[in-house]
Amino acid sequence: MVDLGFVLSVLLDGAKTSVIIASGALVLAIALGFMLASASFLLRSRLLDTLIAIYAETLRNIPSLIWLLLVYFGLAHVGIRLPPMPAATVGLGVIGSAVLVEVFATAFRSVAAKQGEPALALGLSHILAFRLVIVPNSWRVSLPPVGNYALALVKDTTLAAAIAAPELMFQARMLVNRTFETGLIYGLAACIYLGVAFILFRLTRLVEQAASQR
Amino acid sequence: MNGLALYLVDWGPRLFEAASLTLLLTAAGFGGAFLLGLALEAMRTSRSARLRGFVGCYVWVLRAIPLLIVLYMLYFVLPGIGLTLSPFLAGTLGLVLVHGAYLAEVLRAGMQTVEQGQWEAARALGLSRLLCLRLVVIPQAVRQMSGPLIVALISVLKDSSVCALIGVNELTLTARAIMSESFMPLHVFLFAGLFYLALGWPASLLARAVERRMNSLQGRQPRHLSTSRRPVRLAPLAR
Numbered sequence: 001m002v003d004l005g006f007v008l009s010v011l012l013d014g015a016k017t018s019v020i021i022a023s024g025a026l027v028l029a030i031a032l033g034f035m036l037a038s039a040s041f042l043l044r045s046r047l048l049d050t051l052i053a054i055y056a057e058t059l060r061n062i063p064s065l066i067w068l069l070l071v072y073f074g075l076a077h078v079g080i081r082l083p084p085m086p087a088a089t090v091g092l093g094v095i096g097s098a099v100l101v102e103v104f105a106t107a108f109r110s111v112a113a114k115q116g117e118p119a120l121a122l123g124l125s126h127i128l129a130f131r132l133v134i135v136p137n138s139w140r141v142s143l144p145p146v147g148n149y150a151l152a153l154v155k156d157t158t159l160a161a162a163i164a165a166p167e168l169m170f171q172a173r174m175l176v177n178r179t180f181e182t183g184l185i186y187g188l189a190a191c192i193y194l195g196v197a198f199i200l201f202r203l204t205r206l207v208e209q210a211a212s213q214r
Numbered sequence: 215m216n217g218l219a220l221y222l223v224d225w226g227p228r229l230f231e232a233a234s235l236t237l238l239l240t241a242a243g244f245g246g247a248f249l250l251g252l253a254l255e256a257m258r259t260s261r262s263a264r265l266r267g268f269v270g271c272y273v274w275v276l277r278a279i280p281l282l283i284v285l286y287m288l289y290f291v292l293p294g295i296g297l298t299l300s301p302f303l304a305g306t307l308g309l310v311l312v313h314g315a316y317l318a319e320v321l322r323a324g325m326q327t328v329e330q331g332q333w334e335a336a337r338a339l340g341l342s343r344l345l346c347l348r349l350v351v352i353p354q355a356v357r358q359m360s361g362p363l364i365v366a367l368i369s370v371l372k373d374s375s376v377c378a379l380i381g382v383n384e385l386t387l388t389a390r391a392i393m394s395e396s397f398m399p400l401h402v403f404l405f406a407g408l409f410y411l412a413l414g415w416p417a418s419l420l421a422r423a424v425e426r427r428m429n430s431l432q433g434r435q436p437r438h439l440s441t442s443r444r445p446v447r448l449a450p451l452a453r
Contacts, residue, residue, distance in 0.1 A: 061368065061414030062407040063375035065386055070407065073399035155280035162379060169282055182290045190283045197278035 002179045007188065014171030015192050017085070018157045021167060024089035025157075026150055029096025036097065037104035041112075042130060052101060059098035065159050067091050072163040088160035088167075096153060103145045107138035140211045147204030154196055168192060218401065225392055225405060232388035233409050239302070239374040239384055243309030244367050250314030255321040269318070276315035281376050284308045289380040305377030313370050320366055324359035325351065357428060364421035368414050375410075385409055 040049055059067070071091040075082060082090065111134045119129035161170040172189040176182050258269045276284070289304040299307065328351045336350040337343075378387035389406035393399045 057415060057418060058411065061372075061418055062410045063372040063386065065375045065378065066389070066403055066407050066410065069386075069390070069393075070400070070403040073393060074403050075400075077398065077400045151278070155278075158280040158282040159376065161282070169280070169286075172286075176290065182286075183294055186283060186286050186291055190279050190287070193279045193283065194275065201278075 002181050002184070007175055007179070007181075007185060010171050010175055011168060011185070011188055011192060014166060014168035015196070017165065017171075018154065018160075018167040019196070021085060021088050021092065021157045021160055021165065022150070022154045025092035025096055025153055028089065028093025029100050029149070029153075030146070032094065032097035033100030034104055036101040037108060038130070038135075040101075040105055041108045041134075042127065056098040056101055059095050064092065064095050064156050065162060067095055068159055068163050084160065084163050084165035087163060088157070088165045092153060092156055092160075095156075096149060099149055100146065103142050103149070104138070107142035108134055110141055111138045143208055143211055144204070147200070147208070150204070151197055151200050154193070154200065221396065221398065221401065222405070225396075225402065228388055228392065229385065229406060229409060232383060232385045233413070235302075235382070236371070236374050236384040236409075237413070239305055239309070239377060239382065240367070240371045242306045243313060243374060244370045246306065246310035247313035247317050247366075247370065250310055251317030251321050254314060254318035255325070258318070258322065273315045273318055276312050277319075281308060281312050281373055282379060284312055285376065285380050301377070301381040301383075304380055305374070305382040308377070309370055309373060313366065313373070316369070317363075317366055320359060320362045321355075323362070324355040327358040328354045361421045361425035361428065364417055364424065368417050368421070371410070371414055371417075 036052055036055075040052055068088060068091045072082065072084065072087040075087075108130075115133050115137060116129065119133040120126070124132065157167055158169040160167050161173065164170065168189055172185050175185050179185070254269050254272065257265045260266065285304060285308040288299060288308050289301065292299060292304075332350055332354070333346060336346040341349065374382075374384060375386040377384060378390065381387065385406050389402050393402045396402065
C-alpha cells in the first residue's frame with residue numbers, strides 16, 4: 001500500500017506549481033490583452049486592428065500544446081533556452097492574451113457606445129474619457145469572461161507536463177510510475193482540480209457581486 | 215534553404231497522414247459529443263429531478279477537470295478494471311465525454327433563445343411536443359447555434375492535440391517524433407502549427423460570417439419579434 005500522506009504532499013506541491021504557472025500566465029495575459037485592446041481602441045487604426053486580428057486568430061487556432069512545444073523546444077533551438085516553468089507561463093500567457101484582447105475590446109466598445117459621447121460632451125479628451133470613464137466601467141463587462149478564462153487556464157496548465165514543468169499532472173505521472181496506483185493518484189489529482197475550479201468559481205462570483213454593487 | 219526543402223519533402227507525407235488522423239479524431243469526437251450533448255439536454259428537460267441533478271453535476275465536473283485527466287483515467291485507470299482501450303478509442307471517448315458537456319451548454323443556450331411564448335403558441339395551434347420541437351423550436355435554435363457550434367468544433371480540433379500525450383499518432387505526436395529524429399524543433403512545430411491553422415482558420419472565419427449573418431437577419435425581422443430575443447451567449451463557454 002502506498003503512503004497516502006506522501007502522495008498527497010507531492011500532489012499538493014504539484015498543485016502549487018500549477019497555480020503559480022496559472023497566475024503568472026493570467027497576469028501576463030491580462031496585461032498584454034489590455035494593452036493591445038487599448039491600443040486598438042485609442043489609435044483606431046485599421047492596420048493595427050488587422051494585425052491584432054491575425055495575432056489573435058493565429059494564437060487561438062493552433063493548439064496550446066503546439067505553442068508550448070514551440071516555446072520550449074523551438075526557442076531553445078535558436079538559442080533562447082527557457083526553463084520549463086517560465087516557458088509554460090510565457091506560452092500560456094501569450095495564448096491567453098489572444099483570448100482576452102477580444103474580451104477587453106468588446107467591453108470597451110460596449111461601454112463607449114453608451115458613455116463615450118457623454119464623456120466627450122463633459123469636455124474630456126479622448127484619452128481622458130478612456131482612462132476615467134471607459135476603463136473603470138468596462139471591468140464589470142469583462143469580469144465574467146475573464147473568470148471563465150482563468151478556469152480554462154488552470155486546466156491548460158496540465159499541458160505544461162509535456163514540457164516537464166513539475167505541475168500537478170507531471171507529479172501525478174511520476175507517482176504513478178513509482179507506485180502503479182493509477183486510479184487512486186489520478187482520482188486525487190482530479191479532486192484537486194475540482195477543488196481549485198470550485199474556489200475560482202466562487203471567487204469570480206464574489207468579485208462580480210462586489211463589482212455590480214458599486 | 216535547399217536542405218529545408220528536402221526536409222519538408224520528407225516530413226510532408228507523414229504530417230499529412232497524421233493530419234488525416236487528427237481530422238478523424240476531431241470528426242468522431244465532435245459527432246459523439248454532439249449526440250451526448252443532445253442526450254444530456256434531453257435529460258435536463260425531463261421531469262425527473264434526479265436526472266436533471268445528474269446532468270447538472272456531470273456538466274459541472276466535466277467542465278472543471280482538465281481533458282488530460284479524463285484521458286489518463288480512460289487510458290491508464292480502466293485497464294486496472296480489465297477494460298483496455300486503444301489510444302485512439304480512449305482519445306475519442308475522452309473528447310466525447312468532455313465536449314459533450316460543452317455542447318450540452320451550447321444546445322441549452324440555443325434553445326433558450328427561442329422564447330417560451332413560441333412554445334405556447336405552437337402548442338395552442340395543436341402541435342404535439344415533438345412537432346413543436348421539429349417545426350418551431352429547432353429551426354430557430356439551429357440558426358442561433360450555428361456560430362457557437364463551429365467554435366465548439368474548432369475547440370475539439372485543438373483538444374485532439376492533447377491525445378498525443380496518451381500516444382495517439384496524430385499531428386502533434388508525429389511532429390514530436392519527427393523532432394526527435396531531425397533535431398529541428400522550430401521548423402517541425404511551425405510546420406505542424408500551419409496544418410492546424412489551415413484546418414482551424416477557415417472554420418473560424420466561417421463562424422464569424424455566420425454570426426454576422428445571424429445578426430443582420432435579426433435586424434431585418436419585425437421589431438416585436440427581435441427585441442426580446444437574447445443572442446446566444448458564448449462567453450461562459452469560451453475556452
